[in-house]
Amino acid sequence: QSVLTQSPSVSGAPGQRVTISCAGSSSNIGAHYDVHWYQQLPGTAPKLLIYGNNNRPSGVPDRFAGSKSGSSASLAITGLQAEDEAGYYCQSYDSSLSAYVFGTGTKVTVL
Amino acid sequence: QMQLVESGGGVVQPGGSVRLSCTASGFSIFNYGMHWVRQAPGKGLEWVAVISYNRRSEYYGDSVKGRFTISRENSEGTVYLQMNSLRAEDTAVYYCARDRDTYCSGGSCRGMDVWGQGTTVTVS
Numbered sequence: 001q002s003v004l005t006q007s008p009s010v011s012g013a014p015g016q017r018v019t020i021s022c023a024g025s026s027s028n029i030g031a032h033y034d035v036h037w038y039q040q041l042p043g044t045a046p047k048l049l050i051y052g053n054n055n056r057p058s059g060v061p062d063r064f065a066g067s068k069s070g071s072s073a074s075l076a077i078t079g080l081q082a083e084d085e086a087g088y089y090c091q092s093y094d095s096s097l098s099a100y101v102f103g104t105g106t107k108v109t110v111l
Numbered sequence: 112q113m114q115l116v117e118s119g120g121g122v123v124q125p126g127g128s129v130r131l132s133c134t135a136s137g138f139s140i141f142n143y144g145m146h147w148v149r150q151a152p153g154k155g156l157e158w159v160a161v162i163s164y165n166r167r168s169e170y171y172g173d174s175v176k177g178r179f180t181i182s183r184e185n186s187e188g189t190v191y192l193q194m195n196s197l198r199a200e201d202t203a204v205y206y207c208a209r210d211r212d213t214y215c216s217g218g219s220c221r222g223m224d225v226w227g228q229g230t231t232v233t234v235s
Contacts, residue, residue: 002155033218034221034222036221036222036223038156038223040156045206045226045227045228045229046148046156046206046208046223046226047226048222048223048224051211051221051222051224052221052222057224087155089155089156091156091158091222091223093217093218093220095218097173098170099158099170099171099172099173100146100158100161100170100172100220101158102148102155102156102157102158103155104155105155105156
Protein backbone atom coordinates (compact mmCIF):
# COMPACT_ATOMS: atom_id res chain seq x y z
CA GLN A 1 0.00 0.00 0.00
CA SER A 2 1.51 3.28 -1.16
CA VAL A 3 1.88 6.37 1.02
CA LEU A 4 0.73 8.47 -1.95
CA THR A 5 -2.96 8.02 -2.65
CA GLN A 6 -4.60 8.70 -6.01
CA SER A 7 -8.19 8.22 -7.09
CA PRO A 8 -8.39 4.98 -9.11
CA SER A 9 -10.02 6.50 -12.16
CA VAL A 10 -11.20 9.70 -13.78
CA SER A 11 -12.98 10.24 -17.07
CA GLY A 12 -13.90 13.07 -19.38
CA ALA A 13 -15.11 13.85 -22.85
CA PRO A 14 -12.73 15.05 -25.54
CA GLY A 15 -11.87 18.69 -24.98
CA GLN A 16 -12.74 18.67 -21.31
CA ARG A 17 -10.46 19.28 -18.34
CA VAL A 18 -9.71 16.57 -15.81
CA THR A 19 -7.69 16.69 -12.60
CA ILE A 20 -5.80 13.88 -10.92
CA SER A 21 -4.98 14.25 -7.25
CA CYS A 22 -2.10 12.78 -5.26
CA ALA A 23 -2.54 12.86 -1.49
CA GLY A 24 0.56 12.55 0.66
CA SER A 25 1.64 13.48 4.16
CA SER A 26 4.12 15.47 6.21
CA SER A 27 6.90 12.98 5.49
CA ASN A 28 6.72 13.27 1.70
CA ILE A 29 4.90 15.96 -0.27
CA GLY A 30 4.28 18.02 2.87
CA ALA A 31 7.99 17.92 3.65
CA HIS A 32 8.65 19.84 0.44
CA TYR A 33 10.01 16.97 -1.56
CA ASP A 34 9.40 17.35 -5.26
CA VAL A 35 6.54 15.58 -7.00
CA HIS A 36 6.94 14.08 -10.44
CA TRP A 37 4.25 12.70 -12.73
CA TYR A 38 4.42 9.84 -15.22
CA GLN A 39 2.13 8.72 -18.01
CA GLN A 40 1.94 5.04 -18.90
CA LEU A 41 0.18 4.16 -22.14
CA PRO A 42 -1.15 0.60 -22.32
CA GLY A 43 1.62 -1.95 -22.81
CA THR A 44 4.44 0.60 -22.71
CA ALA A 45 7.03 1.91 -20.28
CA PRO A 46 6.20 4.98 -18.20
CA LYS A 47 7.09 8.42 -19.54
CA LEU A 48 8.07 11.47 -17.48
CA LEU A 49 5.29 14.03 -17.83
CA ILE A 50 6.01 16.59 -15.11
CA TYR A 51 9.14 16.99 -12.97
CA GLY A 52 9.81 19.19 -9.99
CA ASN A 53 6.10 19.75 -9.25
CA ASN A 54 5.27 21.86 -12.29
CA ASN A 55 7.90 21.55 -15.02
CA ARG A 56 7.32 19.88 -18.38
CA PRO A 57 10.13 18.05 -20.19
CA SER A 58 10.72 19.04 -23.77
CA GLY A 59 8.03 17.63 -26.01
CA VAL A 60 5.28 17.37 -23.42
CA PRO A 61 2.28 19.48 -24.50
CA ASP A 62 1.29 22.41 -22.32
CA ARG A 63 -2.11 20.74 -21.88
CA PHE A 64 -0.48 18.98 -18.94
CA ALA A 65 0.15 21.03 -15.80
CA GLY A 66 1.30 20.06 -12.33
CA SER A 67 0.77 21.83 -9.05
CA LYS A 68 1.43 21.24 -5.38
CA SER A 69 -0.16 22.58 -2.21
CA GLY A 70 0.54 21.44 1.33
CA SER A 71 0.68 17.66 1.41
CA SER A 72 -1.03 17.14 -1.92
CA ALA A 73 -0.26 17.51 -5.60
CA SER A 74 -2.40 17.60 -8.73
CA LEU A 75 -2.06 16.97 -12.42
CA ALA A 76 -4.45 18.78 -14.72
CA ILE A 77 -5.10 17.77 -18.30
CA THR A 78 -6.90 20.37 -20.37
CA GLY A 79 -8.32 19.83 -23.85
CA LEU A 80 -8.52 16.09 -23.20
CA GLN A 81 -7.65 13.95 -26.23
CA ALA A 82 -8.16 10.27 -27.02
CA GLU A 83 -4.40 9.71 -26.86
CA ASP A 84 -4.41 10.82 -23.21
CA GLU A 85 -6.15 7.60 -22.21
CA ALA A 86 -3.50 6.05 -19.97
CA GLY A 87 -2.39 5.41 -16.42
CA TYR A 88 -0.92 8.35 -14.49
CA TYR A 89 1.35 8.09 -11.45
CA CYS A 90 2.70 10.65 -9.04
CA GLN A 91 6.08 10.05 -7.39
CA SER A 92 7.99 11.63 -4.54
CA TYR A 93 10.39 10.86 -1.69
CA ASP A 94 9.32 9.79 1.78
CA SER A 95 11.69 10.65 4.63
CA SER A 96 10.10 8.20 7.06
CA LEU A 97 10.74 5.33 4.66
CA SER A 98 14.00 6.79 3.28
CA ALA A 99 12.67 5.69 -0.07
CA TYR A 100 11.14 6.97 -3.26
CA VAL A 101 7.47 6.16 -3.65
CA PHE A 102 4.91 6.08 -6.43
CA GLY A 103 1.27 6.91 -6.05
CA THR A 104 -1.38 4.23 -6.41
CA GLY A 105 -2.08 5.31 -9.98
CA THR A 106 -5.07 6.81 -11.81
CA LYS A 107 -6.59 5.50 -15.01
CA VAL A 108 -7.85 8.24 -17.29
CA THR A 109 -10.64 7.27 -19.67
CA VAL A 110 -11.67 9.47 -22.58
CA LEU A 111 -15.38 9.04 -23.15
CA GLN B 112 18.85 8.43 -29.55
CA MET B 113 19.04 7.80 -25.82
CA GLN B 114 18.05 4.28 -24.92
CA LEU B 115 18.09 1.83 -22.04
CA VAL B 116 17.80 -1.90 -22.68
CA GLU B 117 17.11 -4.36 -19.88
CA SER B 118 17.95 -8.05 -20.03
CA GLY B 119 18.24 -11.07 -17.78
CA GLY B 120 14.60 -11.71 -16.99
CA GLY B 121 12.99 -15.14 -17.11
CA VAL B 122 11.40 -17.80 -14.98
CA VAL B 123 13.06 -18.57 -11.64
CA GLN B 124 12.07 -20.79 -8.75
CA PRO B 125 11.14 -19.38 -5.35
CA GLY B 126 14.26 -18.87 -3.30
CA GLY B 127 16.36 -18.53 -6.42
CA SER B 128 18.46 -15.69 -7.77
CA VAL B 129 18.71 -13.70 -10.97
CA ARG B 130 20.74 -10.72 -12.13
CA LEU B 131 19.17 -8.10 -14.36
CA SER B 132 21.25 -5.83 -16.59
CA CYS B 133 20.43 -2.44 -18.04
CA THR B 134 22.67 -1.10 -20.81
CA ALA B 135 22.61 2.47 -22.02
CA SER B 136 23.18 3.77 -25.52
CA GLY B 137 23.17 7.30 -26.86
CA PHE B 138 24.40 8.76 -23.57
CA SER B 139 26.82 8.04 -20.72
CA ILE B 140 25.30 6.88 -17.44
CA PHE B 141 28.24 8.42 -15.59
CA ASN B 142 26.41 11.68 -14.82
CA TYR B 143 23.14 10.17 -13.66
CA GLY B 144 21.52 8.40 -10.76
CA MET B 145 19.92 5.18 -11.97
CA HIS B 146 16.76 3.44 -10.72
CA TRP B 147 15.00 0.13 -10.94
CA VAL B 148 11.20 0.21 -10.89
CA ARG B 149 8.87 -2.78 -11.15
CA GLN B 150 5.26 -3.44 -12.04
CA ALA B 151 3.46 -6.62 -11.05
CA PRO B 152 0.84 -7.93 -13.49
CA GLY B 153 -2.17 -5.62 -13.50
CA LYS B 154 -0.71 -3.48 -10.71
CA GLY B 155 0.85 -0.06 -10.33
CA LEU B 156 4.46 1.05 -10.37
CA GLU B 157 6.67 0.17 -7.40
CA TRP B 158 10.03 1.82 -6.88
CA VAL B 159 12.75 -0.75 -6.17
CA ALA B 160 16.17 0.88 -5.84
CA VAL B 161 18.41 3.78 -6.86
CA ILE B 162 22.19 4.22 -7.06
CA SER B 163 24.11 7.47 -7.27
CA TYR B 164 26.49 8.20 -10.12
CA ASN B 165 29.56 7.38 -8.00
CA ARG B 166 28.09 4.30 -6.27
CA ARG B 167 28.39 5.95 -2.87
CA SER B 168 24.63 6.02 -2.23
CA GLU B 169 22.16 3.21 -2.63
CA TYR B 170 18.55 3.17 -1.48
CA TYR B 171 16.03 0.34 -1.53
CA GLY B 172 12.32 -0.15 -1.13
CA ASP B 173 11.28 -1.98 2.02
CA SER B 174 9.97 -5.00 0.15
CA VAL B 175 13.39 -5.77 -1.40
CA LYS B 176 15.79 -4.50 1.25
CA GLY B 177 18.34 -7.13 2.21
CA ARG B 178 17.49 -9.31 -0.80
CA PHE B 179 18.24 -7.09 -3.82
CA THR B 180 21.44 -5.20 -4.63
CA ILE B 181 21.82 -2.45 -7.20
CA SER B 182 25.22 -1.80 -8.76
CA ARG B 183 26.69 -0.08 -11.76
CA GLU B 184 29.70 -0.13 -14.05
CA ASN B 185 29.96 3.29 -15.61
CA SER B 186 32.71 2.30 -18.03
CA GLU B 187 30.38 -0.32 -19.50
CA GLY B 188 27.29 1.91 -19.37
CA THR B 189 25.49 -0.78 -17.42
CA VAL B 190 23.41 -0.94 -14.25
CA TYR B 191 22.63 -4.23 -12.52
CA LEU B 192 20.04 -5.56 -10.11
CA GLN B 193 21.05 -8.71 -8.23
CA MET B 194 17.89 -10.36 -6.93
CA ASN B 195 18.23 -13.09 -4.27
CA SER B 196 15.76 -15.08 -2.16
CA LEU B 197 13.07 -14.49 -4.75
CA ARG B 198 9.41 -14.78 -3.83
CA ALA B 199 6.24 -15.12 -5.88
CA GLU B 200 5.42 -11.49 -5.12
CA ASP B 201 8.60 -10.40 -6.93
CA THR B 202 6.98 -11.44 -10.21
CA ALA B 203 6.87 -8.27 -12.30
CA VAL B 204 8.16 -6.33 -15.26
CA TYR B 205 11.38 -4.64 -14.15
CA TYR B 206 12.27 -1.29 -15.68
CA CYS B 207 15.49 0.62 -15.34
CA ALA B 208 15.33 4.38 -15.56
CA ARG B 209 17.70 7.33 -15.61
CA ASP B 210 17.22 10.14 -13.14
CA ARG B 211 17.71 13.78 -13.98
CA ASP B 212 19.89 14.07 -10.85
CA THR B 213 23.48 12.93 -10.47
CA TYR B 214 23.53 12.03 -6.80
CA CYS B 215 19.96 10.94 -6.06
CA SER B 216 20.58 10.83 -2.33
CA GLY B 217 18.28 11.82 0.51
CA GLY B 218 15.41 12.79 -1.68
CA SER B 219 17.34 14.77 -4.26
CA CYS B 220 16.23 12.72 -7.26
CA ARG B 221 14.60 14.95 -9.86
CA GLY B 222 12.49 12.65 -11.99
CA MET B 223 13.13 9.61 -14.21
CA ASP B 224 13.42 10.88 -17.76
CA VAL B 225 14.68 7.88 -19.75
CA TRP B 226 13.16 4.42 -19.33
CA GLY B 227 13.91 1.00 -20.74
CA GLN B 228 11.26 -1.24 -22.25
CA GLY B 229 11.34 -3.62 -19.28
CA THR B 230 12.27 -7.24 -18.66
CA THR B 231 9.91 -9.76 -17.09
CA VAL B 232 10.79 -11.84 -14.05
CA THR B 233 8.44 -14.66 -13.13
CA VAL B 234 8.97 -16.45 -9.82
CA SER B 235 7.24 -19.80 -9.98
